[in-house]
Amino acid sequence: MQRTGKHVPIFFEALNQMPIATAIYDNSNLNIAFANPKMLNMWRSENEIFGQTFGEVFPGFTEEGFTDILRNVWDSGVTYKAFDTPATITDGDLKIKRYFDFEYKPLFDKNGRTYSILHTATDVTSKVQSINLAGQGVPHIDPEKNLRMISYTLSHDAKNPLALAKLGIGLLKDHLEMNPKRRLELYDVIDQSLENVVDIIDKTAELSLAPIYHLKKQPLRMDLSIPKWCREAKVLYNASHTEISLGDLFPLSSDQNAIYQIFTNLINNAVKYSSLNKGAQILINSQRITNGVLYIIKDNGIGIPHHELENIRLERLRASNSEGFQGKGIGLFIVQETLNRINAQIAIFSKEGQGTEVRLFFPN
Structure with missing residues (x-):
């Protein structure tokens, strides 16, 4: 321009x-x-x-x-x-x-x-x-919009731990001769997955129904959470070949439930849409800049057509080249709505066939 x-x-x-x-x-x-x-x-x-x-x-x-x-x-x-x-x-x-x-x-x-x-x-x-x-200075919560957000978030996010639990059960059924140690490991995976479902339900209700001024702001160790979310995403999308590089992961001061929804959705997208690339690579790092922290999530996946970038975060809208990948087009919508609630900002840069870069700015 x-x-x-x-x-x-x-x-x-x-x-x-x-x-x-x-x-x-x-x-x-x-x-x-x-x-x-x-x-x-x-x-x-x-x-x-x-x-x-x-x-x-x-x-x-x-x-x-x-x-x-x-x-x-x-x-x-x-x-x-x-x-x-x-x-x-x-x-x-x-x-x-x-x-x-x-x-x-x-x-x-x-x-x-x-x-x-x-x-x-x-x-x-x-x-x-x-x-x-008119005496309406307190931020208004739209009940219909919040109900839709709760429905979308539960139907989207709960699928991850349920898929892990289903995977574990399938392995147990298919390998009856499995050694006891491996069997116990899978039991732990299933147990943790079901606990995660309960946690997601609680987090979603709390985040979606709480007024913005009641969101809990606390210091969050991203260097502990992001590796865990990356490992889960690789299992979910059968992407053991994907190379994930983590740079500086500076802590954030924000609402824990909101950060979980934002990062798990974006990391899952990065892994999912690069999973067909034999040389799949994802880079996640952060920078301290004036008055906040910038997070960057970059992949070399299928990318987003340029003319679709502007509207990709709208409700139930998916990129035209995402056919063949599971999803309903609500992940980025959930991310955008959640970012709005914590006053954070997002920018998406992408080239079809070359990958996507997401930048997230979290104010102090």
Whole structure:
């Protein structure tokens, strides 16, 4: 989406006519390269701010954390979306509290590096204030949506331990002469699998029904959990040949049930969709970046067609090249909904036939 030379005036003129407030930052220092009239009016600024950095022009926004969020987006390559977010607008000697829906979207060059950030925003102050006046300021839980989430999550996640239990029972039936030690190991697998089913039921109900502000945030040792989830995925998808490399797995401070659902779904997808590749490889690592932790899960599986990437997280939508793999198209939907509940962000990069990279940003 880079524009150079004679295309620049036409490109910026088109952005000027955008019906939504729009701005562009074109380097890692968050230089303000462009803002259309709607954004300048929202900021109560003039175009003299072009060529200056976001943090210099808006120290108040920096204090409120928006500069750090922009830096995270530049470093991580993960789009950041927020809704009903308060921000203080400085208008001369006045400071005015407003509420916004906004998005910081990284744009990439041909090498996959961030070269600019597209910022769009909508003022939703009237909507937020009307809700508060009506006495409905507490986040609303949609019972129908939560019931659907519970149903989807149970039907999807419970299949993993049930499949392991079924596998263990099948081996016991087919090998009656099995030595006692191996038999006890399989009994333990079956027992643990059934306990996991009960645990999934409890976790799903707790996560789906609890208001967002009641989610339990606690330190989580990812270096202990991720290897276990990887081993289970390899057994589930008969992928003993898959090579999984684990880099730094930094701890997260989040809701344990949410993290379980997010990572098990994504790891299972990586193993499943690379399982037909004889040289299947998966890399999982993490980085500490400004104000949070970035996790990357990368595989060399079947990939996702480019034109389907934008909608792949919608309910019951599967990639067109996933025929032949078990699934109902709800795994990524569950991941997206769960990430929304813990205010984390996801970005998916993929090329058909070459693999998929998922980036997850978890704020501190």
